[in-house]
Amino acid sequence: MSGFNYRAIQSIYAFELHRFRRTLLTGLLVPVITTSLYFVVFGGAIGSRMTEIDGIPYGAFIVPGLIMMSMFTESIFNASFGIYMPKFTGTIYELLSAPVSAAETVIAYVGAAATKSLIVGAIIFATAHLFVDLPVAHPFAMVAFMVLIAVSFCLFGFILGIWAQSFEQLQVIPLLLIMPMTFLGGAFYSIHMLAEPWRTITLFNPIVYLISGFRWTFFGQGDVGIEFSLLFAGAMLAVCLGVIAWMFRTGYRLKK
Amino acid sequence: MPLMASIITVSGLTKSYASGFQALKGVDLEIEEGEIFALLGPNGAGKTTMISIICGNVRPSGGSVTVAGHDIVRDYRGARSAIGLVPQELHTDAFERVIDTVSFSRGLFGKGRNDAHIEKILRDLSLWDKRHNKILELSGGMKRRVMIAKALSHEPRVLFLDEPTAGVDVELRRDMWKLIAELRQTGVTIILTTHYIEEAEEMADRVGVINKGELILVEEKTALMRKLGKKTLTIVLSEPLSSVPFELAEWGVSLKADGHEMEYVFDTQAERTGVSSLLRKLGDLRIGYKDLNTEQSSLEDIFVSLVHQERAA
Ligand SMILES: Nc1ncnc2c1ncn2[C@@H]1O[C@H](COP(=O)(O)OP(=O)(O)OP(=O)(O)O)[C@@H](O)[C@H]1O
Ligand SMILES: [Mg+2]
Numbered sequence: 416m417s418g419f420n421y422r423a424i425q426s427i428y429a430f431e432l433h434r435f436r437r438t439l440l441t442g443l444l445v446p447v448i449t450t451s452l453y454f455v456v457f458g459g460a461i462g463s464r465m466t467e468i469d470g471i472p473y474g475a476f477i478v479p480g481l482i483m484m485s486m487f488t489e490s491i492f493n494a495s496f497g498i499y500m501p502k503f504t505g506t507i508y509e510l511l512s513a514p515v516s517a518a519e520t521v522i523a524y525v526g527a528a529a530t531k532s533l534i535v536g537a538i539i540f541a542t543a544h545l546f547v548d549l550p551v552a553h554p555f556a557m558v559a560f561m562v563l564i565a566v567s568f569c570l571f572g573f574i575l576g577i578w579a580q581s582f583e584q585l586q587v588i589p590l591l592l593i594m595p596m597t598f599l600g601g602a603f604y605s606i607h608m609l610a611e612p613w614r615t616i617t618l619f620n621p622i623v624y625l626i627s628g629f630r631w632t633f634f635g636q637g638d639v640g641i642e643f644s645l646l647f648a649g650a651m652l653a654v655c656l657g658v659i660a661w662m663f664r665t666g667y668r669l670k671k
Numbered sequence: 672m673p674l675m676a677s678i679i680t681v682s683g684l685t686k687s688y689a690s691g692f693q694a695l696k697g698v699d700l701e702i703e704e705g706e707i708f709a710l711l712g713p714n715g716a717g718k719t720t721m722i723s724i725i726c727g728n729v730r731p732s733g734g735s736v737t738v739a740g741h742d743i744v745r746d747y748r749g750a751r752s753a754i755g756l757v758p759q760e761l762h763t764d765a766f767e768r769v770i771d772t773v774s775f776s777r778g779l780f781g782k783g784r785n786d787a788h789i790e791k792i793l794r795d796l797s798l799w800d801k802r803h804n805k806i807l808e809l810s811g812g813m814k815r816r817v818m819i820a821k822a823l824s825h826e827p828r829v830l831f832l833d834e835p836t837a838g839v840d841v842e843l844r845r846d847m848w849k850l851i852a853e854l855r856q857t858g859v860t861i862i863l864t865t866h867y868i869e870e871a872e873e874m875a876d877r878v879g880v881i882n883k884g885e886l887i888l889v890e891e892k893t894a895l896m897r898k899l900g901k902k903t904l905t906i907v908l909s910e911p912l913s914s915v916p917f918e919l920a921e922w923g924v925s926l927k928a929d930g931h932e933m934e935y936v937f938d939t940q941a942e943r944t945g946v947s948s949l950l951r952k953l954g955d956l957r958i959g960y961k962d963l964n965t966e967q968s969s970l971e972d973i974f975v976s977l978v979h980q981e982r983a984a
Contacts, residue, residue: 420748426778437766505762509821512726512756513779514748671688671729 423515424523431497431527446485446535447542453481454546457603468605471634474547479630480602482539486561487568487597487622489535491589494528494572499579502669511670517663525573529565536561550633557632563648564625570655577668596622606638621647678704678753678829678860679725683734686720686884694720696884697734702862704828707855709875709892710864717884718864719759722831726756739828752780755822759833759864761814765807769798772806773820780825792820795850812843819850830854832863836870848873868967871895903966904946906933909959918956922949933960939967 435442457477468476501507510520543549551557579585600622606614617623618639627637628644637644662669679702686695694717702708710718723729725736727747735742741749764772773789793799796816801809806817815835822830832851836844851861851874865871871878872892879889888895911930922945924935937944953960 420781422778422781422783426775430775433771434766504764505758505760506764508726508728508756508758508762509776509779511728512751512754514751514781515779516748666730670727671723 420515420519423513424519424526427510427520427523428527431524432530434497435493435527435531442531442535443538446489446538449485450481450539450542451546453477454543469607469634469636472547475549475633476605476630477603478540478543478547478549479633480597480626481543482536482561483564483626483629484597484602485539486532486536486564487593488589489532490528490565490568491572491575491593493531494525494569495576495579495585495589496572497524497528498573498576499585502576507669517660520663521570521573521659525566525569528569528572529562532565532569533561536565552635553632557629560629560632560648563652564629567648567652567655570652570659574655574658574662577662580668593622596620597626601626601638621651624648625651676704677701678739679862680737681721681725681734682736684721684724684731684736685733686717686724686729687732694884695724695732698881698884698886700879700886700889702829702860703877704860705855705858706876707851707861707863707874709871709878710862710881711866711868711871711878712864712881713866715883716881718881719833720884721881722756722833722862722864726754726831727751728756728758752825753828755825755827755830757815757818757822757830757832757835759837761811761818763806763814763817765805767806768803769793769806769809769817769820770802772817773824776821777824782825788826789824792823795853796820797846812839815839823854827859829860829862832861834864834866836865836867844870901967902937902939904935904937904949905964905966906935906953906960907931907962907964908933909961912958916956916958918952919949922952924949 454474457473466473501510540549575585575588599617600620601617606617606623606627609617624639624644624647627639628641628648631637631641631644661667679700681698681700684695684698685693687693698717698721710721712718720729724731725738725743727743727750731744735744736750737743738750739753741747741753743750767775770789770793773793774784777785777789790799793802796819798813798816798820801813806814809817819832819835835847835851839847848870851863855861863874875892877889878892878895880887905927908931912926912933913930915924915926915933922935924933926932927934935946935949937946
């Protein structure tokens with residue numbers, strides 16, 4: 416047999432979505448509740464004092480950051496878990512002994528995790544409409560950006576899942592690195608509001624560029640130029656793909 | 672053209688783990704299509720390591736392997752498509768249903784849906800009634816059968832069974848032997864590992880003995896059994912003897928435990944084992960005994976003697 420094993424992709428993808436379906440209710444309810452809480456706390460309490468940022472009503476302003484934040488964590492969590500669990504339970508033996516290439520494996524696992532995180536992003540987007548008026552300047556770019564982010568962060572999560580050797584390691588990166596970087600990356604404020612030197616320091620945080628880019632698709636403006644955002648998103652995608660290619664070539668933590 | 676069609680060719684295979692431990696030290700082996708090959712060896716001999724390399728779970732350090740003519744590294748798709756693997760440990764997706772996990776395996780190996788085939792496998796393995804059960808609801812023996820069903824789901828030409836009867840009760844072991852015999856009828860080549868000589872004896876056409884990463888012998892089972900089929904009969908005497916009576920000289924018995932026990936080593940494969948005539952003779956000589964006990968030479972004993980033979984040769 417040669418050529419592309421699309422049936423393997425189908426099987427893994429369906430298996431992963433099936434795994435998500437088992438926790439469907441919590442999986443979908445959590446983003447809705449979280450979003451609502453953010454609107455109550457940030458939109459209601461803080462927004463009443465801070466009516467506009469860069470001419471955008473505060474309630475609407477935080478929506479792109481909120482969607483990005485949830486998609487970051489969902490993507491990393493789902494993709495890392497998807498590949499970590501078979502490693503943990505030992506069922507990975509079957510994948511390793513199957514006629515499946517590295518590319519097919521990644522497409523299947525990352526595709527499934529990205530699907531779920533896009534669904535979560537869409538739910539938050541819909542929920543936000545219950546609270547605020549939400550214009551979208553570039554709908555097509557918005558969707559494309561969401562896909563790009565979902566895929567990039569799922570690739571990142573996939574790497575994490577292969578790297579991690581314990582549940583603790585699995586959680587340490589999202590909680591200790593991604594979460595703070597997101598909060599400091601302008602999810603709920605504009606970096607123009609920061610005083611120097613913090614503003615310059617913040618520009619070293621890649622998350623700033625991602626959130627800014629997504630915000631641009633809504634309001635036609637962001638903290639940094641859209642070209643920088645695309646550059647960072649593209650770079651992240653490329654780096655993750657490179658690391659994964661290396662992992663499979665060397666059998667890193669997959670094969671002894 | 673080789674006389675026999677080899678389905679697996681292992682040449683100069685070596686493996687050193689990251690720890691530096693050398694688990695395989697240059698193994699050469701040919702497996703013929705359609706045969707049942709038993710790989711025998713003590714714990715840590717390298718059986719699982721060798722199987723894992725052939726199946727793609729462990730990287731070889733040196734040497735090469737082809738399966739059905741496909742190199743396992745360069746043409747891994749071709750090689751792996753031909754293989755079904757049932758690993759030593761039970762690894763299952765606890766929350767999946769039996770039929771789903773078996774169908775999943777078929778898809779993973781790139782085969783189109785075939786409900787009739789899946790049904791046949793599940794029926795053959797007595798899993799059909801349990802097909803909608805979650806795996807976590809099954810007993811250990813059933814889980815092992817689920818793993819066999821997964822390995823057979825994609826119609827492999829070669830089936831690897833790594834200790835299929837470890838931790839399995841007598842009845843299931845019989846079932847397993849029966850199943851393996853049936854599979855062989857369908858032309859599947861089977862490679863199994865075991866610690867038990869009687870298991871190899873029951874099923875295999877050929878036997879390979881591996882010890883400390885080296886394949887020390889590969890032989891037809893019948894020839895091997897002649898070599899290995901020695902048993903020791905221990906006769907616990909009612910009264911101790913000070914010396915072996917000359918009438919028993921032809922059996923070559925010896926005394927143990929200060930003359931309280933008599934030992935007789937015999938060949939289980941021989942036309943006459945000499946056991947009944949020895950016991951008759953003891954009766955004639957009015958030598959009473961309280962207990963009888965036979966013991967097969969342990970694998971370790973056999974390895975020791977095999978290695979000695981090799982050195983002598
Ligand atoms: N990942 C590993 N890292 C280092 N050493 C290993 C690793 N896996 C196995 N070994 C060693 O390699 C040797 C062969 O192990 P292997 O599992 O192949 O033996 P085996 O013949 O299958 O034994 P058993 O009958 O107990 O299943 C053992 O000494 C084992 O400790
Ligand atoms: Mg083993």
